[in-house]
Amino acid sequence: MVAPQQALDAAVQVFWSEGYDGASITRLSRRMRLPKASLYQAYGDKEGLFLASIARYAETRLAPLAQTLGPHGSLAADLRAFFDAATRLATADPATPGCLISCVLADAAGTNPRLRVELAARFTALETRLHQRLVAGQDELTSPTDPATLAVLLASVARGLMLRARAGADHATLQAVGRAAVDLLCPPDKPTTAR
Amino acid sequence: MVAPQQALDAAVQVFWSEGYDGASITRLSRRMRLPKASLYQAYGDKEGLFLASIARYAETRLAPLAQTLGPHGSLAADLRAFFDAATRLATADPATPGCLISCVLADAAGTNPRLRVELAARFTALETRLHQRLVAGQDELTSPTDPATLAVLLASVARGLMLRARAGADHATLQAVGRAAVDLLCPPDKPTTAR
DNA sequence: TGATTTGCAGAATGATCATTCTGAAAATCA
DNA sequence: TGATTTTCAGAATGATCATTCTGCAAATCA
Numbered sequence: 151m152v153a154p155q156q157a158l159d160a161a162v163q164v165f166w167s168e169g170y171d172g173a174s175i176t177r178l179s180r181r182m183r184l185p186k187a188s189l190y191q192a193y194g195d196k197e198g199l200f201l202a203s204i205a206r207y208a209e210t211r212l213a214p215l216a217q218t219l220g221p222h223g224s225l226a227a228d229l230r231a232f233f234d235a236a237t238r239l240a241t242a243d244p245a246t247p248g249c250l251i252s253c254v255l256a257d258a259a260g261t262n263p264r265l266r267v268e269l270a271a272r273f274t275a276l277e278t279r280l281h282q283r284l285v286a287g288q289d290e291l292t293s294p295t296d297p298a299t300l301a302v303l304l305a306s307v308a309r310g311l312m313l314r315a316r317a318g319a320d321h322a323t324l325q326a327v328g329r330a331a332v333d334l335l336c337p338p339d340k341p342t343t344a345r
Numbered sequence: 346m347v348a349p350q351q352a353l354d355a356a357v358q359v360f361w362s363e364g365y366d367g368a369s370i371t372r373l374s375r376r377m378r379l380p381k382a383s384l385y386q387a388y389g390d391k392e393g394l395f396l397a398s399i400a401r402y403a404e405t406r407l408a409p410l411a412q413t414l415g416p417h418g419s420l421a422a423d424l425r426a427f428f429d430a431a432t433r434l435a436t437a438d439p440a441t442p443g444c445l446i447s448c449v450l451a452d453a454a455g456t457n458p459r460l461r462v463e464l465a466a467r468f469t470a471l472e473t474r475l476h477q478r479l480v481a482g483q484d485e486l487t488s489p490t491d492p493a494t495l496a497v498l499l500a501s502v503a504r505g506l507m508l509r510a511r512a513g514a515d516h517a518t519l520q521a522v523g524r525a526a527v528d529l530l531c532p533p534d535k536p537t538t539a540r
Numbered sequence: 541t542g543a544t545t546t547g548c549a550g551a552a553t554g555a556t557c558a559t560t561c562t563g564a565a566a567a568t569c570a
Numbered sequence: 571t572g573a574t575t576t577t578c579a580g581a582a583t584g585a586t587c588a589t590t591c592t593g594c595a596a597a598t599c600a
Contacts, residue, residue: 171366172456175588185548186589196588256508257452261367269512294533295525302514303522303529306505313451313504314497317464327498330490334529338489370558380578381559391558 154192157182158206165203166246170258170265200258201268207250208272211239216279225287226336229304233328236308240315240324248316252309277305290336300335307331349387352377353401360398361441365453365460395453396463402445403467406434411474420482421531424499428523431503435510435519443511447504472500485531495530502526 160182164173175196179186193199218231240248251272259269281301284291293300311324355376359368370391374381388394413426435443446467454464476496479486488495506519 169452169455174586186550187548187591190589252508253451253455256448256511257364257455259512260364260448260452266512273509273512293525293529295528299518299521299525302509302518303502303525306509306522307498307501308505309508310501310503310505313447313508314468314501316451317454317468318461319497323494323497326494327501330488330494330498333490334488369556374579381580382561382578385559 155206157184158203159210161199161203162207162210162250163246165200165254166207166250169254170200197262197264200265204250204255204268204272212251212276215239216276219279219283221283221286224336225283225290226332226338228283228287229332229335230329233308233311233332234325237311237315237321237324237328240312241319241321247318249309249312252312253316273305276308277301280304292337293335304331304335350401352379353398354405356394356398357402357405357445358441360395360449361402361445364449365395392457392459395460399445399450399463399467407446407471410434411471414474414478416478416481419531420478420485421527421533423478423482424527424530425524428503428506428527429520432506432510432516432519432523435507436514436516442513444504444507447507448511468500471503472496475499487532488530499526499530 161178164178164181168177175186175189178196178199179189182189184192189199193202215232215235218228218235220228220231222228222231251269255265255269255272259266278301281298284297284300284304288297291297291300295303307328311327314327315324355378356373359373359376363372370381370384373394374384377384379387384394388397410427410430413423413430415423415426417423417426446464450460450464450467454461473496476493479492479495479499483492486492486495490498502523506522509522510519
């Protein structure tokens with residue numbers, strides 16, 4: 151018997167690298183070191199196991215990412231930390247590029263209503279967290295656009311980077327893009343010199 | 346017998362709304378009004394039909410989108426036209442939210458090497474086009490970041506918007522996000538008033 | 541130790557799918 | 571009109587998959 155967290159970590163790995171449809175119960179069962187019968191006993195069906203994997207992934211991978219937003223330092227510094235962590239997550243393991251939610255769940259949600267609800271909730275959660283941080287550092291924002299829209303914009307950039315990582319982009323490129331996004335929102339030094 | 350373009354348009358529709366795995370040959374055949382035998386005769390296999398659908402989609406949906414970049418007017422105006430067109434494409438038909446390439450091909454590429462190559466090529470094509478436009482309007486850019494990185498950033502925003510549309514976001518929200526991205530790159534009026 | 545329960549690996553089931561095949565209807569041509 | 575080719579709808583095939591079932595081996599307990 152393996153600790154349930156370790157089993158779930160294995161499931162996360164399999165779903166993340168092979169996708170929802172691509173991950174067969176037989177391989178999941180083997181990699182989790184959990185017999186099929188116990189697997190169905192514990193999670194009900196494949197969808198239930200996937201949702202549990204999403205929750206585990208959010209806990210272990212996304213929570214630390216949200217942590218980087220602090221507030222710890224300046225808005226620019228915190229956002230830079232956030233994008234650095236996101237791009238590192240997306241490129242850390244060549245077997246699992248991108249993001250389980252932005253890439254795998256987003257796909258599966260296309261044909262499964264329950265997964266679509268889950269996806270919408272996860273997307274909204276990130277946007278809410280970003281919005282909160284932007285409001286906390288509102289005086290450091292030079293953009294006249296309202297923070298709610300900027301939060302969706304930053305979340306969209308993050309998701310676009312995840313897609314790009316899935317399609318094969320190295321960490322350096324993605325990191326540069328993330329930093330460029332932050333620099334646009336919070337001009338690095340002199341507010342504007344060109345003109 | 347139906348004109349091949351109309352048949353392909355039907356295939357695009359089916360793949361776009363149901364995904365690569367989700368679209369069964371039986372349904373494709375029916376919606377294309379093309380018997381299975383003729384379908385295999387014409388496209389080889391499901392993967393070939395999908396690639397042909399991608400090409401048709403690029404011709405009919407993405408080419409006009411790239412057209413908006415001109416150069417027609419100012420960089421800001423052209424980029425705004427581009428994002429407006431992209432968000433309209435992503436939300437025009439509730440049956441087919443998002444983008445066939447960013448959402449459907451991006452998923453299928455996860456487990457299929459040939460489709461991965463196709464995805465990388467399509468992604469790069471958009472980035473090249475954006476880069477070209479940014480360079481043409483370089484004097485209108487206030488950001489110190491190099492245009493190549495900004496091009497990947499803009500492409501990432503567009504893809505993030507496509508994902509968000511797939512997860513259910515209305516056109517108004519996405520349009521506002523797209524415009525916010527353009528405003529960050531090309532400040533709308535006074536370069537900076539705050540601070 | 542012997543009886544009873546639990547845990548497990550893989551076989552059995554039933555469904556779905558891509559791909560190929562078939563036989564009849566429709567169209568073409570002499 | 572009669573012979574020949576084309577076209578097609580759906581059946582046949584073989585593979586894969588999620589889910590359930592089965593029979594045995596290990597563990598537990600008296």
